Amino acid sequence: MDPRGSVAIADPGTAVPPATGRLRIFTWHVHGSYLLSLSHVPHDFYLPVAPGPPPGYQGRAGPFPWPPNVHEVAVADVPRTRFDCVLYQSRTHYVEDRFRILSPAQRRLPRIYLEHDPPREHPTDQRHVVDDPDALLVHVTPFNALMWDAGRTPVRVIEHGVPSPGVRSTGELPRGIAVVNDLPSRGRRVGADLFLRFRERVPLDLIGMGSEAVGGLGEVPHDRLPRFIARYRFLCNPIRYTSLGLAVIEAMLIGLPVVGLATTEMATAVRDGVGGYVDTDPDALVERMRELLADPARARRLGEGARRIAETRFSIRRFVGDWVDAFATVTGRRMPAGALGAVRP
Numbered sequence: 001m002d003p004r005g006s007v008a009i010a011d012p013g014t015a016v017p018p019a020t021g022r023l024r025i026f027t028w029h030v031h032g033s034y035l036l037s038l039s040h041v042p043h044d045f046y047l048p049v050a051p052g053p054p055p056g057y058q059g060r061a062g063p064f065p066w067p068p069n070v071h072e073v074a075v076a077d078v079p080r081t082r083f084d085c086v087l088y089q090s091r092t093h094y095v096e097d098r099f100r101i102l103s104p105a106q107r108r109l110p111r112i113y114l115e116h117d118p119p120r121e122h123p124t125d126q127r128h129v130v131d132d133p134d135a136l137l138v139h140v141t142p143f144n145a146l147m148w149d150a151g152r153t154p155v156r157v158i159e160h161g162v163p164s165p166g167v168r169s170t171g172e173l174p175r176g177i178a179v180v181n182d183l184p185s186r187g188r189r190v191g192a193d194l195f196l197r198f199r200e201r202v203p204l205d206l207i208g209m210g211s212e213a214v215g216g217l218g219e220v221p222h223d224r225l226p227r228f229i230a231r232y233r234f235l236c237n238p239i240r241y242t243s244l245g246l247a248v249i250e251a252m253l254i255g256l257p258v259v260g261l262a263t264t265e266m267a268t269a270v271r272d273g274v275g276g277y278v279d280t281d282p283d284a285l286v287e288r289m290r291e292l293l294a295d296p297a298r299a300r301r302l303g304e305g306a307r308r309i310a311e312t313r314f315s316i317r318r319f320v321g322d323w324v325d326a327f328a329t330v331t332g333r334r335m336p337a338g339a340l341g342a343v344r345p
């Protein structure tokens with residue numbers, strides 16, 4: 001057994017693992033912010049690296065403080081590397097890449113598919129790409145789990161977990177802020193038209209990749225984002241249909257009230273009148289944003305409500321505990337007692 005608890009074996013797909021210990025988990029770099037939260041789980045994560053790189057093969061790239069339990073492995077070395085579990089995060093990696101880069105034994109390993117998004121082709125009748133009673137399908141919101149047809153695959157929900165940003169809202173800037181990557185190119189689904197309508201009636205700034213194309217401020221590095229948005233009076237989330245964005249949770253954690261559409265998981269994450277305002281009427285949202293601009297005290301009160309909700313529902317310790325249990329479910333390997341006591345805040 002190596003120092004991290006993995007058994008030295010020639011065929012990892014057929015070995016019987018020990019009952020406890022750290023796992024060696026192979027996955028792809030799909031969403032950097034989510035992967036950073038996942039790295040709080042006390043296992044070791046291995047990311048493939050390839051020239052180019054194609055999507056998912058950038059390893060430890062990006063403006064993130066990767067901890068030492070996140071490793072890179074060259075694609076050519078993947079079939080010869082010992083893993084205990086494979087975590088899929090995209091259709092392409094599941095349908096195509098696993099047959100291209102994983103050995104037959106590795107494809108038989110315990111496996112989880114982490115689905116980041118709600119169904120796109122049909123909101124209620126789309127079958128998920130995974131149809132495997134021996135796998136586990138993990139959704140990031142209850143809404144997503146409700147809408148996908150998972151067929152024979154076991155399902156569980158692990159809601160987002162976000163580390164404390166260590167910043168509190170000041171709200172001194174009488175403007176709203178929206179945080180959406182590639183808003184111009186992604187169009188109506190992420191509310192490009194709504195943002196432009198809102199901005200005509202309420203002072204709003206936009207940050208995120210590609211935002212300069214519509215007069216936005218560009219991308220703000222991940223480590224500077226909490227302090228940057230803390231100056232604003234509220235977060236405006238114009239997105240019609242996607243999973244609950246980490247930017248929304250990060251804003252709630254620093255005490256920013258959130259104003260957005262009462263669709264997908266936003267309808268439950270942002271309690272109307274408690275942590276911000278949600279509605280399906282864009283005109284009503286404009287009036288709520290105007291009220292927050294005119295009433296800083298109300299914005300502070302709602303921001304505190306948002307922070308309390310986020311600290312309870314989206315805590316990093318709860319997130320880590322849920323993932324530890326999911327990995328234990330598929331591998332049969334439990335963490336030693338007390339292992340969660342050292343989770344990074």
